[in-house]
Structures are given as structure tokens and as C-alpha cells.
Amino acid sequence: MNAKRIDKLATAVISLLVGVVVLILLSLIGYILVTGLPHISWHFLTSPSQAFLKGGGIGDQLFNSFYLLVLTLVISFPIALGAGIYLFEYAPKNWVTNTIRVAIEVLSSLPSVVVGLFGFLLFVVEFKLGFSILSGAIALTFFNLPLLTRSIENSLTAVPKLQREAGLALGFSRWQTVLGVIFPEALPGILTAVILSAGRIFGEAAALIYTAGQSAPILNFANWNPFSPTSPLNPMRPAETLAVHIWKINSEGIMPDASAVSAGASAVLIVVVLLFNFSARWLGNRIYRKITASK
Amino acid sequence: MKKYSLTENYIHKFDPNKTTIGLSTEDLQVFYGDYHAMYDGNLQFPKNAITAMIGASGSGKSTFLRCLNRMNDDIATVKGKIVYQGIDINAPEINVYEMRKHVGMVFQRPNPFAKSIFKNIAYPLQKAGIKSKVELKERVEKSLRQAALWEEVKDDLNRSALALSGGQQQRLCIARALAMNPDVLLLDEPASALDPISTGKLEQALFELKNQYMIIMVTHSMQQASRTSDYTAFFHMGHVLEFDRTERIFTKPHIQATEDYISGNFG
Numbered sequence: 001m002n003a004k005r006i007d008k009l010a011t012a013v014i015s016l017l018v019g020v021v022v023l024i025l026l027s028l029i030g031y032i033l034v035t036g037l038p039h040i041s042w043h044f045l046t047s048p049s050q051a052f053l054k055g056g057g058i059g060d061q062l063f064n065s066f067y068l069l070v071l072t073l074v075i076s077f078p079i080a081l082g083a084g085i086y087l088f089e090y091a092p093k094n095w096v097t098n099t100i101r102v103a104i105e106v107l108s109s110l111p112s113v114v115v116g117l118f119g120f121l122l123f124v125v126e127f128k129l130g131f132s133i134l135s136g137a138i139a140l141t142f143f144n145l146p147l148l149t150r151s152i153e154n155s156l157t158a159v160p161k162l163q164r165e166a167g168l169a170l171g172f173s174r175w176q177t178v179l180g181v182i183f184p185e186a187l188p189g190i191l192t193a194v195i196l197s198a199g200r201i202f203g204e205a206a207a208l209i210y211t212a213g214q215s216a217p218i219l220n221f222a223n224w225n226p227f228s229p230t231s232p233l234n235p236m237r238p239a240e241t242l243a244v245h246i247w248k249i250n251s252e253g254i255m256p257d258a259s260a261v262s263a264g265a266s267a268v269l270i271v272v273v274l275l276f277n278f279s280a281r282w283l284g285n286r287i288y289r290k291i292t293a294s295k
Numbered sequence: 296m297k298k299y300s301l302t303e304n305y306i307h308k309f310d311p312n313k314t315t316i317g318l319s320t321e322d323l324q325v326f327y328g329d330y331h332a333m334y335d336g337n338l339q340f341p342k343n344a345i346t347a348m349i350g351a352s353g354s355g356k357s358t359f360l361r362c363l364n365r366m367n368d369d370i371a372t373v374k375g376k377i378v379y380q381g382i383d384i385n386a387p388e389i390n391v392y393e394m395r396k397h398v399g400m401v402f403q404r405p406n407p408f409a410k411s412i413f414k415n416i417a418y419p420l421q422k423a424g425i426k427s428k429v430e431l432k433e434r435v436e437k438s439l440r441q442a443a444l445w446e447e448v449k450d451d452l453n454r455s456a457l458a459l460s461g462g463q464q465q466r467l468c469i470a471r472a473l474a475m476n477p478d479v480l481l482l483d484e485p486a487s488a489l490d491p492i493s494t495g496k497l498e499q500a501l502f503e504l505k506n507q508y509m510i511i512m513v514t515h516s517m518q519q520a521s522r523t524s525d526y527t528a529f530f531h532m533g534h535v536l537e538f539d540r541t542e543r544i545f546t547k548p549h550i551q552a553t554e555d556y557i558s559g560n561f562g
Contacts, residue, residue, distance in 0.1 A: 162406035166468070169364060170419040170475060171396035180418065185409045291409045291455070 029270060036267025039260045045268070049216060049245065054257045058265050060216045063232055064133070064239040065272075068212060069201050071137040071235065076144045077194060083145075084152030089178050108146030113206040115143045120210035131238040136212025143207050148197045155189030156182055185291065188284040195280035199273045205243035213238030214248050242269050297555065301334075301532060305549035307539045309339055317342040317509040318363065318398075318479055323375035323385075325358050325367065325533075332358050334533045336375060340479075340526075345501060345510040347520035347541065350530030351561065356513045357403075359530070360481050363511065364398040365391045379479070396423065399472035400481040404488050405464035407456035407471070412448050415456045415467055416474045423475065434474050442470035443500040462493025466500065473504070480504070482512040486519060498523050517557055521545045529553045 043057060050056030091097040119139030129135045159182045167177035183190075216239065219232045226233040240248070242265055249255075249262045309316060316339045323336030333355045340346050348356040361367045363377060365384070368391065377385040384394050407415050416435045425431060435452070439445040444466040448459070456467055465485060472480060482501075486494040501510060501523055514520050520527050521541060528538040529552070537544060537553045548554045555561045 160406070162402060162404055163408065165366060165400075165402060166406040166408065166471075169366065169395055169400040169402075170422075170471065171392045171394075172419070172422060173392050176422055180422065181408055291457075 029274075032263075032266050032270050036263040036265075036270075039264030040267060044264055048218060049261070050255055052255055054255065056255060056257075056261060058242060058245060058261070058268065060219050060232075061240055061242045061245040061265070062268065063219070064212075064216065065202055065241040065243070067232065068133055068136055068140065068208070068239065068241055069198055071133060072140040072144060072201050073194065073198065075137055076141040076148060076197075079141070080145055080148035080152055081190075083149045084156060085178055087149070087153045088156040088182075089174055104146045104149060107142070108150065110143075111206070112143055112204060113209075115139055116207035116210045118142070119207065124211060130236065131211065131213030131215075132236045133212055133239045134235045136208045136239065136241075137235070139207045139211040140201050140204060143204065144197050144201055147200070148193060151193035151197070152186075152190050155186040155193060158189060159185045188287040188291070191287065192280045192284040195276050195283070199276035199280075202276065203243050203269060203273050205241070205247045208241055208244050209247070212241060212244070214240050214244055216240040216245070297561070299531060299536070299550075299552040299555075301534045301536070303550065304534065304536045305539065306337060306535065306537070307526075309341060315342045316340065317379070318511075319378045320359075320363075321376040321378065323359065323362060323373065323377065325355070325362060326372040326374075327370070332371065332533055333362075336362075336535060338528060338535060338538055340509060340511055342509050343505055343507075344525040345505050345512060345523055346526040346528065347524035348511070348513045348528045348530060349515075349517065349520050350556070352515075353532075354530035355533040356528075356530040357483055360483055360511060360513050361400075363479070363481055364395050364400050365389075366400065396475050397477050398479040398481060399475055399477035401465070401468050401472050401483070401485050403484040405461055405468050407459070407464050407467050409455070409457055411453045412456050412459070412467060413452040416471050419471065420474055435470075438470040438474035439467075441473050441500070441504060442466040443496055443503075444470055460493070462489045462496065465489060465493070466497060469497075469500065473508075477508065479509045479511065482510065484513050484515060487515060494519070517545075529556060531556075 045057065045062060046059040047055075047057030048060050049058060087097070087100070091100070116139055119135055119142065123129045123135040123138055124131060156178075163181050163185060164177055167181040168174070172180065217237060218230065220230040221232055223231040224233055225231050226235065228234060229237055246262055246265050246269065249258050249265070253262070255261065319339040320336040323333060324331070325333035336359055348360065350356045358367065358371070362373050362385070365373075367373055373385060375385065376383045379394075379398070382389070384398075408418065410418060413435055416438055417431045420431055420434060425434070436445060436449075439448065444463060447463060448454070448467075456464065459467060465488070469480075469485070486497050489497065498519065501512075504510065505525075512524065524541045526538065527541045527544040529536050529544065529548075529550070531552055537548055537550045539549070544553060545557055548557070552561070
């Protein structure tokens with residue numbers, strides 16, 4: 001075979017493989033949306049779930065998912081940012097730094113159910129935090145930190161080295177260089193990393209089953225006192241999230257419309273995660289264009 | 296490649312009564328790990344003059360230049376003395392951040408910040424403690440004029456610096472360095488990424504700057520060295536083989552290697 005035919009053949013094979021990937025993804029998303037979207041209504045999105053009766057919604061679970069997401073990001077973003085900046089600028093190239101990197105990689109490959117069980121033993125039982133949003137948020141921080149740290153470090157590294165030298169040559173300290181020169185240019189990448197990690201947090205179930213718990217106590221949305229047990233803001237109450245709710249309905253749900261609720265909840269979950277992903281791309285591109293002044 | 300003696304050299308020494316030396320190096324040696332990149336940096340740079348450093352790639356000229364404002368600190372081991380205003384600025388106790396405000400640097404590729412033209416110059420000034428808006432404006436304009444860029448950008452200082460052409464970006468980087476009021480300006484092949492017209496403007500700007508600044512420039516272009524500089528140093532394999540007045544180097548060098556390099560018979 002000559003080079004041209006080999007090239008054609010390779011292109012065809014690669015296109016086929018890509019086609020398979022796209023097809024699987026599209027059919028999965030399509031199936032979930034087609035089966036789930038008909039069940040979604042304003043009532044479904046806002047009313048509390050039912051354990052035995054028809055017509056339950058996912059209002060509390062949806063709120064729990066977002067609340068847990070915000071709490072997790074509030075805890076994990078500053079830590080990941082600090083760690084990312086340390087690894088990028090300050091970490092000496094020695095075995096300690098290498099050990100930290102290996103530890104981050106190992107942590108990022110831990111199965112989330114293991115993270116959940118660890119969180120259960122340490123926070124729920126040992127620290128007596130109970131099944132609570134706080135326990136869940138800390139467990140999700142463990143789950144989220146490695147990848148977020150890694151992507152923040154990568155975003156910082158992606159800024160050309162020349163920019164760092166420009167800052168240093170003007171008499172900036174390393175901290176001033178990182179904060180004033182490199183961080184603004186890495187911002188699109190960092191934002192994208194945060195939003196993508198938000199998608200992962202939002203869809204996580206296994207790490208939460210044993211930490212944030214599987215029950216959704218009745219919430220009173222008129223009660224904004226964070227210390228009251230019925231307040232949605234109370235971080236010490238158990239909170240079943242959307243993903244956990246889906247898992248629970250499918251394993252032990254006894255309401256008559258279980259499959260419909262599960263399909264609707266799955267569709268909502270997918271839509272929210274897709275929204276995160278698309279907005280990450282949009283926002284990243286927009287900021288990048290603004291910074292580089294390209295049209 | 297032809298073999299040249301690395302010990303035979305000709306380094307012009309200045310009469311301290313006639314010429315003011317702005318910066319000098321004594322036995323400057325550079326190591327990248329085990330690799331010995333620079334052996335015997337013994338040079339004196341006179342004030343108010345442009346000194347060009349020429350030599351083949353890997354001859355150590357950029358390495359040498361980067362030592363002068365300690366940009367090699369985390370990369371290489373630098374031994375020896377760099378004397379500036381009677382102080383050894385290569386000493387470990389020197390505040391490098393303060394020192395770099397006196398010894399500015401412009402790099403091979405333009406590296407403006409991803410900020411507006413105005414901010415590119417004003418931001419480092421603000422970091423250095425200048426708060427007055429009037430003074431910031433004055434210094435931005437002055438440095439842009441010095442770098443021969445003012446006329447081209449004065450109407451849209453708020454435009455992103457990244458929207459400028461390569462030549463304009465490089466002159467912006469020079470303006471940014473000048474705004475800090477350095478004594479010494481280090482240029483690492485400042486025109487290597489520029490077209491001939493931009494290069495011409497850049498050289499013109501440098502020529503007018505040498506009355507106020509001491510300029511040390513690495514260049515690959517023989518013409519640029521002969522056109523713009525007053526003194527030239529020839530680097531070869533980590534050694535300075537010759538240092539003299541530029542017209543002398545380009546007409547009647549003392550060392551055979553220099554002769555071969557400038558006439559293109561090298562290697």
C-alpha cells in the first residue's frame with residue numbers, strides 16, 4: 001500500500017472510532033433526556049419527595065445538591081489554589097515535592113466510595129459530625145482536591161514562562177509575579193477547572209451515601225436560621241442529594257412512580273452537569289478573548 | 296569545527312581616570328548542574344555606552360547576560376563577582392528584587408503582560424510604590440516616547456498590549472523597563488523576532504537611549520552589533536575571547552577566532 005492509501009485508511013478508522021464515542025455519548029444523554037424530560041414540571045422541581053405516595057418531587061434534593069456544591073467549593077477552592085500556586089512557584093524540585101505529587105495522583109485515583117467510607121469513619125463517627133452536609137462537604141473536598149489542585153497548577157504552568165521572567169525582571173517578588181502577572185492570565189483555565197469540578201461534585205453519589213446521609217428531613221424554606229434543624233442552611237443536618245436520591249430510588253424505592261421520579265431526577269442531573277460544562281467553555285473563551293483582545 | 300585556543304584572549308582594560316565603569320564582572324563562572332557554561336567572565340562595561348555581546352549559539356553570551364540581574368538564580372550556579380556601584384550584586388545577601396529595579400531587562404521574545412498598554416507600564420510602577428495618577432501618566436508617556444512608541448499608541452493606551460504588532464510589543468517592553476528608571480538595560484537578542492523595519496526603529500531608539508543608560512545587548516546579528524554598539528565582546532564556548540571597541544573588533548581584531556567569526560569563516 002502506498003502512503004496515500006494508508007493515510008486514507010487510518011483517517012477512516014480514526015473517524016469510525018470517534019464516531020463510536022460520540023454515538024455512545026449521544027445515545028446515553030438522549031435516552032436519559034427522552035425518558036426523563038416528560039416527568040419534569042415546576043411541581044416536580046420544587047416539591048419535597050414522597051417515600052410511599054405518588055407525585056413526589058426533588059425540590060429538597062436539588063437544593064441539597066447545590067448547597068453541598070457551594071460548601072465544597074468554598075472549602076476546597078482556597079486549599080487547591082494555595083496548593084497549586086505552591087507546586088507551581090515555590091515547591092523545590094526534590095523528593096518531598098515528588099512525594100506530594102505522587103500523593104495527589106494516588107488521592108485522585110481513589111474510588112469515591114472509599115473516600116465516602118473514610119469520611120464516614122473519620123468525620124461522621126470519630127469527629128461526631130453525624131450524617132451532615134458538613135461531613136459530606138469535607139468528604140467531597142477530599143474527592144475534589146487532587147484534580148482541582150492539578151488543574152490549577154496546569155493552568156498556571158500554561159502561562160508562558162516569559163511572563164514570569166518579565167515580572168521578575170521588573171523587580172517583582174515571586175508572590176507579586178504569581179498574583180499580578182500569572183494568575184490573571186491563568187484565570188480562564190482556573191475558572192474552567194472550577195466549573196468542571198463543580199459538575200463532578202454535583203453528580204457524585206458514592207462519597208455522600210455514608211457522609212451526607214440518605215434522608216431528606218422536611219425543610220422549611222421560610223426558616224433561614226442556620227442553627228435550626230429544619231432550616232435549609234443548617235450544615236449539620238443530614239441531606240440527601242439528587243444523585244444519592246436517584247441511587248436510593250433505584251435500590252429501595254417503594255413509591256408507585258419510582259421509575260418516573262428516577263428518570264426525571266436523572267434528566268435534571270444531566271442537564272445541570274451539561275450546563276456546568278457548557279458554561280465553563282463559554283466563560284473560559286470569553287475571558288480569554290477579553291484578556292488577549294482577540295476577536 | 297575549527298579548534299581555537301580558549302586561553303588566548305584580548306580583553307581591553309579601561310583607564311579608570313578616563314572612563315567610568317558602570318558594571319564589571321570578576322571571574323564570573325556559571326554551572327548548569329555539572330555543565331560548565333561560562334568560565335571566565337572578566338568584563339568591564341563603561342557607562343553611557345552600548346556593549347554588544349556576539350558569538351555562536353551556546354557560546355554563553357545569553358547565560359552571561361542573565362547573570363547580570365540574577366535571572367539565573369534558580370536555574371544555575373553562578374560564582375564570581377558582579378560589581379555595580381561598588382557592591383557585589385552576586386552576593387547572596389543582596390535584595391535581588393530591589394537590584395532588578397536598577398538593572399532592567401528586555402527579553403528575546405516580546406512579553407507584554409495581558410493588560411492594556413497603559414497598565415503594562417503603570418502596573419510595575421504602582422507595585423514599586425508610585426500612587427499619583429499624574430506621575431503615572433507622565434512616566435508612561437515619557438517611557439513610551441523614549442522607546443519611540445508614543446506616536447503609534449498615544450490614542451489608544453487602553454487597548455490590550457497583546458493586540459500590538461511584535462515590533463510594537465518589543466518597544467513596549469523596552470518602555471516598561473525604562474519606566475522603572477534603571478541605570479543598566481540588558482537586552483537579550485531584542486530584535487531576533489522582529490522584521491527589518493521594526494528592528495530599525497528599535498535600534499534608533501537604543502541609539503538615543505545610550506546617553507542616559509548603560510546598555511548591554513546580546514545579538515546574533517553582526518550588522519546590528521557594528522551599527523549600534525560602542526564596544527563588542529566575542530564569546531566562544533563559555534570564554535570571552537575578545538573585548539574591544541566595536542570598530543576595532545570589526546576591522547582589525549586581535550584574536551583569530553574573532554576574525555573568523557565576523558568574516559563568516561567560523562566553524
